[in-house]
Amino acid sequence: MIRVENVSKSFGSFKALDGLTLHAGEGTVLGLLGPNGSGKTTTVKILTTLLSPDNGDARIAGHSVLTDPDLVRRNLGLSGQYAAVDEKLTAFENLHMVGRLYGMNRRTAAARANELLASFRLTDVAGKRSGTFSGGMRRRLDLAGAIVARPKVVVLDEPTTGLDPRGRLDTWDVVSSLVADGTTVLLTTQYLEEADRLADHIAVINHGRVIAEGTATELKQSAGTERIDVVMRDAADLSAAAGVLERAAGLGLRAEQDPQNLRVSIAAPEGHRLLVRVLSELDARALPVDEASLRRPTLDDVFLRLTGHAAAAAPDSGTTEVLTPEKARVPA
Numbered sequence: 001m002i003r004v005e006n007v008s009k010s011f012g013s014f015k016a017l018d019g020l021t022l023h024a025g026e027g028t029v030l031g032l033l034g035p036n037g038s039g040k041t042t043t044v045k046i047l048t049t050l051l052s053p054d055n056g057d058a059r060i061a062g063h064s065v066l067t068d069p070d071l072v073r074r075n076l077g078l079s080g081q082y083a084a085v086d087e088k089l090t091a092f093e094n095l096h097m098v099g100r101l102y103g104m105n106r107r108t109a110a111a112r113a114n115e116l117l118a119s120f121r122l123t124d125v126a127g128k129r130s131g132t133f134s135g136g137m138r139r140r141l142d143l144a145g146a147i148v149a150r151p152k153v154v155v156l157d158e159p160t161t162g163l164d165p166r167g168r169l170d171t172w173d174v175v176s177s178l179v180a181d182g183t184t185v186l187l188t189t190q191y192l193e194e195a196d197r198l199a200d201h202i203a204v205i206n207h208g209r210v211i212a213e214g215t216a217t218e219l220k221q222s223a224g225t226e227r228i229d230v231v232m233r234d235a236a237d238l239s240a241a242a243g244v245l246e247r248a249a250g251l252g253l254r255a256e257q258d259p260q261n262l263r264v265s266i267a268a269p270e271g272h273r274l275l276v277r278v279l280s281e282l283d284a285r286a287l288p289v290d291e292a293s294l295r296r297p298t299l300d301d302v303f304l305r306l307t308g309h310a311a312a313a314a315p316d317s318g319t320t321e322v323l324t325p326e327k328a329r330v331p332a
């Protein structure tokens with residue numbers, strides 16, 4: 001349904017996309033995950049015919065952006081990173097206008113607008129000028145606009161950036177129901193949690209190239225073994241604790257220290273058995289521990305290993321770990 005074949009795009013001498021290849025089957029969600037400047041929006045612009053590729057081709061529902069841009073646009077709904085709503089119109093009028101542009105009669109366009117206003121919790125403000133809306137409301141209205149005509153393919157560029165937790169959940173629900181209806185979605189995000197939750201297939205990109213792809217589970221497995229994290233009570237004990245972890249783990253494994261969070265961590269091929277040894281040794285040495293855990297690799301680990309730096313933490317969830325520079329030195 002969505003195919004990007006060996007696309008390159010340069011701005012002057014800067015290569016924003018460098019032989020990018022992507023594929024999303026019908027009714028699936030492809031998550032394009034990458035840090036700032038990795039080429040996500042450039043990819044979206046090429047798929048939506050706003051930019052043309054220097055090399056390669058991209059296809060939506062079989063139509064090439066090079067030879068059939070009109071057919072591409074007809075099969076596509078776009079919600080951009082920067083919301084494109086008409087501020088002079090009300091929420092209802094914005095959606096109604098989009099429906100009319102797609103050739104719906106007044107009554108059908110109005111019914112569709114009202115349906116979408118309800119699913120995006122905008123019914124109460126349907127008659128308000130969208131210029132007065134908060135960023136999150138505008139974002140939701142923009143997303144609703146993208147699906148007015150029930151396109152086969154929807155491209156969403158960072159659909160939840162700037163939304164509050166409720167807005168993010170709403171958006172995730174909408175994406176899930178689109179997919180349940182058979183829509184194919186390409187979604188860019190900097191949030192691992194979002195890719196993990198929504199995407200059937202994830203392509204991690206950096207410098208305009210795919211550096212890893214697979215399901216969330218496959219990517220996590222590729223990040224290797226479980227890890228032990230120990231949070232110490234006293235910063236002064238960090239080095240001693242790191243020594244304990246390294247001796248307990250053996251195999252020449254190195255512990256990482258994160259002084260900001262008083263945390264030391266190490267790969268744990270033996271899992272919980274190592275955790276037990278580490279805790280009894282720390283106890284024997286009277287090094288007080290605040291928290292200790294064994295954790296499976298997360299997409300964060302994958303991302304860090306591949307790109308050398310951390311992904312963005314979701315602004316509000318607190319569940320995505322913010323990695324410190326200390327950790328960012330882990331060799332690939």
Ligand SMILES: Nc1ncnc2c1ncn2[C@@H]1O[C@H](COP(=O)(O)OP(=O)(O)OP(=O)(O)O)[C@@H](O)[C@H]1O
Pocket residue numbers: 011014016034035036037038039040041042043081190
């Ligand atoms: N019109 C342009 N002229 C020059 N450079 C550009 C242009 N558009 C994008 N770039 C550069 O291309 C690179 C990729 O940009 P792009 O917007 O695709 O990144 P992104 O992955 O969407 O980043 P973000 O997460 O910040 O939205 C960036 O380094 C950007 O500065």
Ligand SMILES: [Mg+2]
Pocket residue numbers: 040041042081157
């Ligand atoms: Mg972008």
